[in-house]
Amino acid sequence: MLNVITPDVLLSHVHDFLSSGHEVLPLNQCTNRILAKDIVSTENIPSFRRSTMDGYAVQAVSTYGASESNPAFLFIKETIDMGKVPDQPISIQEASKIATGGMLPQGADSVVMVEYTDAIDDQSIEVYKSVAPHQNVIDVGEDIAINSIQRKKGQIIRPQDIGAAAALGIQNLCVYKKPIVGIISTGDEIVPISQKPATGQIRDINQYSLSSQIVKNGGSPVFIDNVPDDFDALYAACKKAVESCHMVLISGGSSVGMRDYTIDVIQKLDKSKIIAHGVSIQPGKPTILARLDNIPVWGLPGHVASAMIVFHILVRPFLCQLAGERNPPFYSKPTIRARLIRNVASSQGREEYVRVRLEQSGDHIDAIPIQGQSGLIRTMVQADGLITIPENSEGLEQETWVDVILL
């Protein structure tokens, strides 16, 4: 018999596991990876007070009241070329010509845009518009202050974080390793996809769909073996997998039938601890989760749609945990609000995941449940997402608003 637990209890075990170690990568290979060390600024950006406009560095007070009809008159001290350290301080009624990105001279607190000035001669200008202190100027550290944390350990690295690292001259980042996830396909009837299945045989779909889910969620899939329904063969494959992988998925043989050896094999593995044999979800009830040190070992149902849904709902959070992801933003797992186009029945006592197709329908989105057994890959190909029917519900009525988990 299965020892069934709820999906919530299973998911509470995510925190039993640690991340899979880290590595140092060049900055341009870090997009979408997870930071293993905070990005901390080691300098002020900018390191000098900088102009954001082409114009004249001034003391703002020298321009107060300036207008077209009553321009302020200022003396030019010098021209500050890009990259030059100005050597003339600015006092009242003085200005130095400055380019965008140029360094402000001592005493200047703002920059008048060149458009609001007229050169009278080489030594003086008229200013037609007043500026406020700090206008058109970036202060030392105003972009990035020294010793500030730009991005935290456990967060995903976005293009803007790469930009911040580049600004600080950081050429490498310490990121978590992609967890290596071993896949074992079981079943006498399973043949490699290169092979034409004889009657009663089927191609090894799960190896490919699960691999793709692993890739999509930041892991690195490794195919271990395709084993028949045989205890010793499965045990040997599992031994091999746990020696080289951070997580193991055994596809098929997770139930309690004659040919279901997964639970026995896992129990025989050294130091294994069964967390669940059976989860109260539909599809996906015959799911096994065990722990070997820091390795989650899963027995997944053989049906393609069940295996994919169990991966999406249950396996994925563990993969993210091993991958080092912590406290992702609330909007990182996308859902879409849609309206059910018909009643969906469900059995109490299990959380049900219904595959739906989405369709824009005037001002809202329709969720159209997909018919078909969990052995049919078509039901997943047609699906845009999943809706959840809670454990204690008998189903959802037509026109109910649902949050669709995008696949």
Place this chain on the structure above:
Amino acid sequence: MLNVITPDVLLSHVHDFLSSGHEVLPLNQCTNRILAKDIVSTENIPSFRRSTMDGYAVQAVSTYGASESNPAFLFIKETIDMGKVPDQPISIQEASKIATGGMLPQGADSVVMVEYTDAIDDQSIEVYKSVAPHQNVIDVGEDIAINSIQRKKGQIIRPQDIGAAAALGIQNLCVYKKPIVGIISTGDEIVPISQKPATGQIRDINQYSLSSQIVKNGGSPVFIDNVPDDFDALYAACKKAVESCHMVLISGGSSVGMRDYTIDVIQKLDKSKIIAHGVSIQPGKPTILARLDNIPVWGLPGHVASAMIVFHILVRPFLCQLAGERNPPFYSKPTIRARLIRNVASSQGREEYVRVRLEQSGDHIDAIPIQGQSGLIRTMVQADGLITIPENSEGLEQETWVDVILL
């Protein structure tokens, strides 16, 4: 002077461009790539009528009216092992033992689950529950029908599509090449990130943030060169870029200032056609788009936040076009509905993109505008997304509901 066009007009030129060619990849390297040829089934899946349960293959009519108190009595014809082609046809009051995945014998139209049967002896069983025709059976082609299109050219390849290909024994897929996007950084003040900037110099942030945006959106970035503000140097870099890339981004020098050579260089390139010099968006007005045969050549503003926003709003659709993406599902560019926490002013005559941070606030999400000039990378690091203020609006009021474009 700039020849300013609206972002909508600019984006209407997406369709001027073709995709960047295709390549054939092994199935396990196709996740998230774009299909260049439809996936068409060349066979029926399953190729035989299959049982989805362990039980007995029967004619449903033999079980009608069966119950605990009044079981149906059936004769066993044979045991159909997995992989075996049954040789005994089934008539009324007959049954053959069958395993999940087994092939239904001639005459049988359904499978009674083993749980609802009792073996009387080796030759006969009692059935306690009726089945309907087709129950616990998958028909020939019920999963995938021969000659049906499983996924279309121009669509992104998801794990379930990989699964469908595996089911069909398809070992390679024809996908669009990742567009190669060349990046040229311009500006006398720009230094490689490995270098400590002298006064007035800044590190080449855009090379890295743009590269990362390219990677994130399915392109393959190539850094061409870092050139000073010099016509000949920029011309040489552009020549090199257009020879080897599907798209070119020139960062900096896109305005009409003294040091802005981008427009002149692009005009001098063979067969170039300027689509826009100036776009009515803020930030990002001094954006250039030109076309050289099938190569979009962009002049992007040098300010880091401007360059990233222009990429996200304007460049990205062109990248997707080159990458072969067609008719993506309406939910593929995620936005989040949030409530503005304060007024945001805007100038009429330009579409404004305001960086916002998102925060869960009770039952809704707050959008918090981020202060700071477009030269500050910090404003992007702090941002979760962008909100759009339309061209003819003077701004948005506090508590307006906005659709936040996630970054």
